[in-house]
Amino acid sequence: MNAIIEVEDLHHSYGDFTAVNGISFRVHTGEIFSFLGPNGAGKSTTINILTTLLPLQRGRVRVNGYDVRKEKKRVRESIGIVFQDEVLDGDLTVWETLEFHGRIYGMPRAERRERIEEMLKLADLEEKTEERVKYLSGGMRRRLEIARGLMTRPAVLFLDEPTLGLDPQTRYRIWKYIEKVNREGTTIFLTTHYMEEADSLSSRISIIDHGKIVITGTSEELKNSIGKDLIYLETVNKEKASQIIGSFSEVRGVRDSLRGLEVSLEADGQRFLPRLIVSLEKEGVEITSISLKKPTLDDVFLHYTGRELRDEGPQGKKVAMRRRRGR
Amino acid sequence: MNTAFLTVYWRDMIRFRRFKPMLFSTLVQPILWMAFFGIGMSSNFDRFSQFVKLPPGIESVDYLTFMAAGVIAMTTLFTSLFGGISLLFDKRWGIMKEMLASPMPRTHILWGISLSGVTKALIQAALIMSFGLLIGVKFFSGYSAVEVLISLLGIAIFVTVFSLGFLFLSAGITMRLESMEGVQGIMTLLTMPLFFSSSALYPVEGFPSWLRAISVVNPLTYLVKGIRYFAIGEDFFAMGTHYTYSIYDVLLSLGFLTIFALLTYLFAWVTFRRACPGEGFGD
Numbered sequence: 001m002n003a004i005i006e007v008e009d010l011h012h013s014y015g016d017f018t019a020v021n022g023i024s025f026r027v028h029t030g031e032i033f034s035f036l037g038p039n040g041a042g043k044s045t046t047i048n049i050l051t052t053l054l055p056l057q058r059g060r061v062r063v064n065g066y067d068v069r070k071e072k073k074r075v076r077e078s079i080g081i082v083f084q085d086e087v088l089d090g091d092l093t094v095w096e097t098l099e100f101h102g103r104i105y106g107m108p109r110a111e112r113r114e115r116i117e118e119m120l121k122l123a124d125l126e127e128k129t130e131e132r133v134k135y136l137s138g139g140m141r142r143r144l145e146i147a148r149g150l151m152t153r154p155a156v157l158f159l160d161e162p163t164l165g166l167d168p169q170t171r172y173r174i175w176k177y178i179e180k181v182n183r184e185g186t187t188i189f190l191t192t193h194y195m196e197e198a199d200s201l202s203s204r205i206s207i208i209d210h211g212k213i214v215i216t217g218t219s220e221e222l223k224n225s226i227g228k229d230l231i232y233l234e235t236v237n238k239e240k241a242s243q244i245i246g247s248f249s250e251v252r253g254v255r256d257s258l259r260g261l262e263v264s265l266e267a268d269g270q271r272f273l274p275r276l277i278v279s280l281e282k283e284g285v286e287i288t289s290i291s292l293k294k295p296t297l298d299d300v301f302l303h304y305t306g307r308e309l310r311d312e313g314p315q316g317k318k319v320a321m322r323r324r325r326g327r
Numbered sequence: 328m329n330t331a332f333l334t335v336y337w338r339d340m341i342r343f344r345r346f347k348p349m350l351f352s353t354l355v356q357p358i359l360w361m362a363f364f365g366i367g368m369s370s371n372f373d374r375f376s377q378f379v380k381l382p383p384g385i386e387s388v389d390y391l392t393f394m395a396a397g398v399i400a401m402t403t404l405f406t407s408l409f410g411g412i413s414l415l416f417d418k419r420w421g422i423m424k425e426m427l428a429s430p431m432p433r434t435h436i437l438w439g440i441s442l443s444g445v446t447k448a449l450i451q452a453a454l455i456m457s458f459g460l461l462i463g464v465k466f467f468s469g470y471s472a473v474e475v476l477i478s479l480l481g482i483a484i485f486v487t488v489f490s491l492g493f494l495f496l497s498a499g500i501t502m503r504l505e506s507m508e509g510v511q512g513i514m515t516l517l518t519m520p521l522f523f524s525s526s527a528l529y530p531v532e533g534f535p536s537w538l539r540a541i542s543v544v545n546p547l548t549y550l551v552k553g554i555r556y557f558a559i560g561e562d563f564f565a566m567g568t569h570y571t572y573s574i575y576d577v578l579l580s581l582g583f584l585t586i587f588a589l590l591t592y593l594f595a596w597v598t599f600r601r602a603c604p605g606e607g608f609g610d
Contacts, residue, residue, distance in 0.1 A: 053428055076430040091345055092338070103334035104429045113459030 002029040004156055005050065006186050010126065010227055012045050021211035023058075027156070027189055028091040031203035032182050035191040036297065038307075042211040043088040043191035044084060047160050050079050050189070071310045077105070080149030080186075084160040088141055090134030094125055097133055098148055100274040105152045113159035115151050122180070139170035143177060150181060157181065159190045163197060171199035174200055214304045221296040226303045227252050227264025230295050231273065234260035234288040257302070260288075264295075331431035335439020336446075339413060343447065353447065356457045357402040361462065365391050365398065368528075372566060379567035388565040395464040396554040399486070400547055403448045404521060407490045408514045410444030411497030413438030417511055418502075422601075433599045437498055444494040445487050450577050452486050456558075466558040478557040481577075486554035488581065489546060492588035493610070500596035502602060526551050530568040546587045549580035 005027035018043040019033050022024060027033040035043045046053040050063055062070040065216035088097065098119060102112035120126045123143040128136060136144065142162065148158050162178065163171040171194075178201060183189050187307045192198050198205050205279040208218040215222060236243045241253045242261055250267040265272060269292045293299075302308050343350060369390035369538035376387055401606055412437070417423040426436055460466060467475045497514065504510050514573060525531070542548050556572045563570050 051428060073430050076428060083421060083424060085421055087343075087425050088337075089343060089420055089422050096338075096341065100338050102431075104331050104426060104431045106329065106331065106430065129493070153424070166509075175437050294440060 003027065004029045004064055005033075005189060006060070006062045007046075008060040009048070010049065010056075010061060011044065012042075012054065012057050020049075021215045023208070023211070024061045025213060025216060027187065027267040029187055030182075030185065030203050031187040032178070032190060034198040034205045035189075036193070036198040036205050036301070037191075037208035038193055041208045042163045043193075043208060043279070043280055046208075047158055047189070051079060051158055053154070054075055065074060070186075078151060078155045079153075080154035080157045082142075082145050082149045082157070082159045082162055082165060084191075086141060088145065091132060093130050093132055093139065094128055094136070094144060095129045095290040097144060098151060101151055107152060110188075110284055115153075119151050122150070123177070129178055132179045137170075138166055139173060140166075142166060146174070146177065148182070149230060150186065156187045156189055157257050158254075159188060161192055162190065163192075163194065166295050180313070195301070197220065205297070207297075209301075209305045209307070215300070219297065222297065222300045226295050226300055228267065228300055229269030229272075229292060230255065230266065231263040231269060231276070231290065231292050232260060233263060233290045235280075236284055236288070237285050240283065241280060244280060244283055244285065248276070249270075255303075258308075262303070272317055329432060329435065330548050331429075331440035334428070334431075334437035335436055336442045339440060339443035342413070343443065345414065353406070353451065355452060356459045357398060357451050360401070361459055361464075362457060365394055365459075368394065368464070376567055381564055385564055387567075388559055388563050390428055390566065391459075391463060392465045392559065393565040395455065395459040395466065395483045395527055395557075396551055396558055397525075398459075399452045399482075399554055400525070401488075401522055401526050402451045402455060403486050403490050403550065404547055405492060405518065406448045406451060407444055407493035408497050408518060409517045410447070410490075410494045411440065411499070412507075412510055412514075414498055414501045415504075415507060418505075420574060427602060433602060434596060437495070437595050438601050440498055440589050441491055441494040441512040443514065445490045446496075450482060452482065456482075460495055462523040466471065481557035485557075485581065485584065488584045488588055489550040490592050491582060495588065495591035495595040499598045500593065502595070504596060521545055521547050524548075530566050530569050546584055549583045552580045553577060553584075 003026040007026070008024045009106055010023050012020070014236065023042075023046065025033075035041075035046065037043055049056055050061060052066065052068055052075050056069045063075045066074040066078065068075050089100075090167075092100065095116065098116045102115065105114065120129060123146065125136075125140060125144060125257075126145070129139065133141060133144065146157075146159070146162065149159075159178070163174050166174065175197065178188065178190075190201065202219065204216065204223060205216055207214040207222070217225070217226065233241065238256070238261060241310075245251055245261070245263055250265055250272050251305075252264045252266045255262045255264075273290070273292050277287065277290065295303075298308065303309050323326065343353075354569070359475045372390040380386070381387055381608070414423065423436075426432065456464075456466060467478055470478065499514055501510050504513075524541040525545050526533075526542065527547060528588070531542045531548065534542060552572065555570065556577050559565075559570075561574075
């Protein structure tokens with residue numbers, strides 16, 4: 001398959017702090033590729049380097065065949081960007097916003113005007129053409145930003161946390177919209193810290209944490225890599241329990257998790273669970289709680305990093321607040 | 328030719344027209360200066376200058392006419408110094424990032440903003456002259472139609488070159504700073520000494536030598552000189568001072584302003600080339 005983005009051994013640091021610590025990946029033409037990771041993992045730094053907004057310190061990066069260090073202008077011509085923070089002039093109309101964008105990208109007038117009509121239709125903003133941007137809802141503004149990113153027919157569209165701070169309904173509409181854009185042939189590079197977003201949209205996902213790629217694959221591959229089904233079990237006697245569980249042929253692995261044991265299975269957990277409980281009780285291991293679930297990307301993240309993705313801490317809140325204040 | 332700067336200009340002019348209170352104050356402020364400060368001061372100064380002995384047969388230019396040139400210069404200075412501030416809004420709302428991420432050459436942002444600043448300054452200059460003539464400013468007295476045209480053109484050139492110099496400076500400073508307070512502080516700090524050490528409101532001939540020295544390197548002095556040459560003439564008396572300008576003085580003044588503009592352009596150019604929008608954004 002053709003790689004439209006090639007990244008090899010990318011490093012980036014701000015002073016002493018290493019934000020990106022040697023990552024390599026490829027994005028194939030036509031796919032939706034996601035970077036999934038908590039805030040501070042290095043997602044935005046990576047996207048800023050790929051889009052030439054940050055200088056390349058170390059590593060090799062090619063976008064649409066162009067070197068981001070030497071062929072900045074070509075890279076810029078090849079891509080569309082939707083920034084994490086809202087980037088809109090509230091005092092311009094929807095039409096002027098698109099017209100401005102088309103002009104600074106040097107689109108000829110006829111093509112520009114035609115493309116604006118198409119974009120308004122795609123973003124479902126035809127009724128709002130003459131409306132000032134500040135009077136649009138949050139979802140409309142986001143759709144406008146995405147439409148603007150697409151206006152110049154980029155080879156790759158970069159979306160940095162496209163649904164940050166939006167309500168679930170609006171988020172769902174934006175997802176549908178991104179899928180539509182992708183079906184029409186645009187390769188999409190997306191960063192997100194929402195597991196559902198990466199799961200429902202992406203062709204392939206890289207999980208990124210502390211500036212490193214932990215694992216890359218399709219959502220199915222990532223989930224299967226930690227087992228068909230997962231059992232979370234809490235008990236006082238972890239050691240003995242893990243010994244017993246490990247003796248079953250259906251069990252692929254047993255790990256210590258935050259509150260108890262994480263058991264990954266090769267087989268159907270629904271049939272296995274009763275047998276497991278019986279045999280644990282027979283050996284005198286007291287079970288405080290037990291649950292069976294299909295692995296999610298959250299579990300995948302937990303499995304590989306030992307931390308929960310949802311555990312954002314205060315930093316996550318700060319980012320969300322900054323975005324709201326910016327409106 | 329890449330015309331992206333015209334796009335930046337187009338957007339800035341839309342904003343100029345759209346904010347009615349801003350538009351109103353930009354246009355009315357210089358007129359208020361003329362109406363209140365101008366008339367108030369001239370009624371006093373003209374009384375004093377009656378006592379100054381002039382060579383026989385020569386009539387002094389009245390104060391209102393003398394200071395009208397100064398008000399044009401002052402307005403141009405204010406508008407230009409604060410002209411770069413729109414870049415701060417662009418930075419705050421992220422439009423700067425949109426522009427810097429586009430294939431457009433970065434210097435076009437500077438050109439576009441400067442072009443719109445010059446446009447505003449020229450509109451204001453035209454307004455002050457029109458209003459001034461209405462309330463009794465004796466610009467272009469005894470000029471033929473052709474001479475008036477040449478004078479208008481001359482004034483426009485001086486205003487443009489001077490305005491560009493301070494727009495570049497303002498844009499460069501604004502690009503380096505993050506806060507509105509910082510930018511406004513610096514600009515306010517600059518306007519006071521520039522304005523009062525120039526010959527905009529009074530002759531510099533009576534200054535103590537240190538203030539005189541400042542006025543010599545003050546670009547505003549040269550703008551005022553240019554405007555007075557074209558609007559009043561090459562030889563006149565005002566406020567008890569004899570003014571004579573040769574064409575060389577005028578060309579020298581324009582040269583000074585051009586060099587000033589080139590230097591500030593260099594400063595702004597370096598700043599824009601270094602601008603790195605990715606720093607401090609995201610995680």
